Each structure stands twice: as C-alpha cells, then as structure tokens.
Amino acid sequence: MVSGAGRTGVVLRLPGTGPEAVPSERALAAVVGYARGRRWLRFRSPGLPEGRWVEVPAYGWARFDAHPPSTGPDADVLIAEGLHGRLDRTGWHEVHDTLLRVTPLVDRMCARAAGRPFWALPPSEFSVLDEPGTVGASLRRLSDEAGPHGAHVLAALHHRHPALVPHLTTTTRRALLPHVEEGDSGVEAVVHRELRANADAFADLEAAIAEVVHDARPTRLRLHDVLLWLATTLRLAHAVECGRRVLDPPS
Incomplete structure (x- = not known):
C-alpha cells in the first residue's frame, strides 16, 4: 500500500x-x-454478428478525468458527454448554448475567488447572509x-x-440536501464543510492518488465527488x- 492515504487510522x-x-485506505482503493476498474461488455458488429466479450472501463475516468483540458465550448460538450453519455441534437445545442450564456457568471465567480480553490474559501462565501456576489450565490445561479x-x-x-466548480448530479445533490444548514447558500456549502473538516485526509488522498495514477491529477473537489457518487x-x-x-x- 502506498503512503499518504494508506496510513492506518x-x-x-x-x-x-x-x-x-x-478509512483512508478504502477511499484510496475506491478512487x-x-x-482503473474494468467491466465486461458483449460487443456485436456487422463484421462479427455472433458477438464477443470485451473489457471496457467501468467508470468515466478515461473519458473525463484523463481527458486533456478543453479548447472551447464544442470540446466542453464532448468532455461532458464522456462522463454522462451522448446527447441528442437538441440536447447538445442546449448544453452548448448554456455554457456560452453562463460564461460571464463563471468569469465573475473566478474573479471573486481570486485564485483560491473552493476548499480554501471562507465559509462566508457559502452563506446567504453575505450575498449577493458570493461564490455560493454564483454556484446556485449556475x-x-x-x-x-x-x-x-x-x-x-x-x-x-477543477478547483472551483463542484460537479454535482441529481443523485449527489439529493444525498447532500439533508445536511444543508440554515443560512447555507446551497448544497455546495455542505461540500465545502466536508472538504474543510477533512482537509488533511484529502491532502493525503491527493498525494496517494498521484503515486498510483499518472494520467490525471484530480483535485480534492473531484475526489469528494467520486466518493460521494460511488457511495x-x-x-x-x-x-x-x-x-x-x-x-x-495477487502474487
């Protein structure tokens, strides 16, 4: 077992x-x-109508996390499809147009964060008492x-x-909703609290992942998302x- 997130206790x-x-060693194994997890898929084609079994990636890492940074909104949509599946023509254009429409909002949020990652922001950025203009308010509008x-x-x-915008789905939002507290700007405040409360453990997990997996460097924001989604x-x-x-x- 590697060091860092493999430390006992x-x-x-x-x-x-x-x-x-x-346990940190379980979190490391999960990520x-x-x-690297694989699953079996029965593949059939016109040239092989009887089909054959092939192993494919079980999760979206290779299609999303290991994908190079985007070069524009068209590539942004393709990267998102790598994680969540193909969109029809209408859906593709809706996502593309939404990404263009929210660009000014994302730019203001980045300016507000001033280079600080999500987990280093003060709790006030996720409180309705300090709105408008906070990162939390921007994420809720997004x-x-x-x-x-x-x-x-x-x-x-x-x-x-990757260090500022959480990736949340209907499933993971639903899991976080019961933990929203009075005054929170949204479920992102729950993610922020969990990252801050486990700062040392997530720092260890980041380092341990870097020792084992070399095709991507997920931030602790993404690591939290992966663990939450898997659970x-x-x-x-x-x-x-x-x-x-x-x-x-096995030996």
Missing part, C-alpha cells in the same frame, strides 16, 4: 456518504478502482441556469475549473474491489 468523515467514517442537462453543464464547467449509487464496493486488485495484486 486516518479516516474521512463525510456525512453525505453515510454515518460511518471512510483507484474508479480510475445550477438554476443549467436546465434539464445540468449534469452535463456542471461536468463541463468542473473540467474547465450514493451503490458502486463503492465494486470500485474498492477493483482498486485493491491494482494496489495489492
């Missing part, structure tokens, strides 16, 4: 994933499994503007701003199993 306490603390394809829009914006979609055990096979291969 270090845990992540993430109420969004459940009441039990997540490595998300990055969520409202994202429309029916919000997951695609936020995936594209997170890929472009809330009941995929955590599979990802952990895949990751342990990578970290501790």
Whole structure:
C-alpha cells in the first residue's frame, strides 16, 4: 500500500456518504478502482454478428478525468458527454448554448475567488447572509441556469475549473440536501464543510492518488465527488474491489 492515504487510522468523515467514517485506505482503493476498474461488455458488429466479450472501463475516468483540458465550448460538450453519455441534437445545442450564456457568471465567480480553490474559501462565501456576489450565490445561479442537462453543464464547467466548480448530479445533490444548514447558500456549502473538516485526509488522498495514477491529477473537489457518487449509487464496493486488485495484486 502506498503512503499518504494508506496510513492506518486516518479516516474521512463525510456525512453525505453515510454515518460511518471512510478509512483512508478504502477511499484510496475506491478512487483507484474508479480510475482503473474494468467491466465486461458483449460487443456485436456487422463484421462479427455472433458477438464477443470485451473489457471496457467501468467508470468515466478515461473519458473525463484523463481527458486533456478543453479548447472551447464544442470540446466542453464532448468532455461532458464522456462522463454522462451522448446527447441528442437538441440536447447538445442546449448544453452548448448554456455554457456560452453562463460564461460571464463563471468569469465573475473566478474573479471573486481570486485564485483560491473552493476548499480554501471562507465559509462566508457559502452563506446567504453575505450575498449577493458570493461564490455560493454564483454556484446556485449556475445550477438554476443549467436546465434539464445540468449534469452535463456542471461536468463541463468542473473540467474547465477543477478547483472551483463542484460537479454535482441529481443523485449527489439529493444525498447532500439533508445536511444543508440554515443560512447555507446551497448544497455546495455542505461540500465545502466536508472538504474543510477533512482537509488533511484529502491532502493525503491527493498525494496517494498521484503515486498510483499518472494520467490525471484530480483535485480534492473531484475526489469528494467520486466518493460521494460511488457511495450514493451503490458502486463503492465494486470500485474498492477493483482498486485493491491494482494496489495489492495477487502474487
């Protein structure tokens, strides 16, 4: 087991994933499994009508996290599709147009953050008492503007701003809602609290992932998203199993 997140006794306490603390070595295995896990797919084609079994990536890492930075809104949509699936023609244009429409809002939010990552922002940035103009208020408006394809829009914006814009879906938002407190600007405040409360553990996890996985450098904001999504979609055990096979291969 690598150092950092593999240290015995270090845990992540993430109420969004459940009441039990997540041991750091389990969190590491889960993220490595998300990055390297495979699944079987039956593939058929005109040239091979009888079909054959092929192994494909089980999760979206290769199509999203390991994808190079975007060069424009067209590429942004393609990157988002790599994580959330293909859009029809109408949906593709809706996501593309939304990304263009929210550009001024994202620019103001970046200016407000002034180079600070999401987890280094003060709690006041996620309180309704300090609005308007806060990062939290901007993120809430982004969520409202994202429309029916919000997951695609936020995936594209997170890929472009990986240290500032959380990637949230309907499923992960639902898991965070019970933990919203009075005065919070939105569920992003819950993510902010969990990152700050587990700052040392996430720093260790970032370092440990860098030792094992070399095709991407996810921020702790993305690592939180991956752990939350795996837990809330009941995929955590599979990802952990895949990751342990990578970290501790059988002799």
